[in-house]
Amino acid sequence: MRRSRAALFAAAVQLVTERQTTAISVSDLADAADMSRRVVYQQFQDRDTLLLEAALDLLRREHLDGSRTDDGDTPDSRAASVLGLAAHFAQHQTFYRTMLTGTCAYAFNKELCGLFAPFNRQIVLQRHGPDLAPEIVDDLTDFLTGGVAAIVHTWIVDGTAPLDPADLTTRLARLLPLVAGAAG
Numbered sequence: 001m002r003r004s005r006a007a008l009f010a011a012a013v014q015l016v017t018e019r020q021t022t023a024i025s026v027s028d029l030a031d032a033a034d035m036s037r038r039v040v041y042q043q044f045q046d047r048d049t050l051l052l053e054a055a056l057d058l059l060r061r062e063h064l065d066g067s068r069t070d071d072g073d074t075p076d077s078r079a080a081s082v083l084g085l086a087a088h089f090a091q092h093q094t095f096y097r098t099m100l101t102g103t104c105a106y107a108f109n110k111e112l113c114g115l116f117a118p119f120n121r122q123i124v125l126q127r128h129g130p131d132l133a134p135e136i137v138d139d140l141t142d143f144l145t146g147g148v149a150a151i152v153h154t155w156i157v158d159g160t161a162p163l164d165p166a167d168l169t170t171r172l173a174r175l176l177p178l179v180a181g182a183a184g
Contacts, residue, residue, distance in 0.1 A: 009054040011029050011032035011033040017092070017095045021098060024051075026047050029050065062088055078123075083166065086169055089156055090163035097157050109153070113146065113149050116148070120144040121137065124140045
């Protein structure tokens, strides 16, 4: 089952990147992965679920799972992590642009926010500790996550290739103290 999922994920990334659309038939995805439509439907409820899972797998496999270090949580390690993530998005700009503007854009954006909200919550808590009420921590985390998502979304979708990961990292780093400090 892992091999068939990996083959489907690879086919999805390849076809979405090549065609620059998420309107790819399940038959085309199955053919590219050298399997039957039946196998696709056994593993995924529909095409958009497969595309969403393929995008999340690419992100986890190439960035999130491979980027963990033992450097601790320092400003330098956070900046390196953001730079690595920006480089990943830049490398796969066509794929992510298509995912962020296609049929599964809402679900993909929601999943991305869910992946990055804990990181942003940690920043809010480090900046403000126990001084903030839990509902304010939640709201500030959502605000920070949504704002960063909007900047990254615009950078990926509207940015001219090649994207500059260092520039995005600098932009985000300049904003973080302003937004995180605003709750005080």
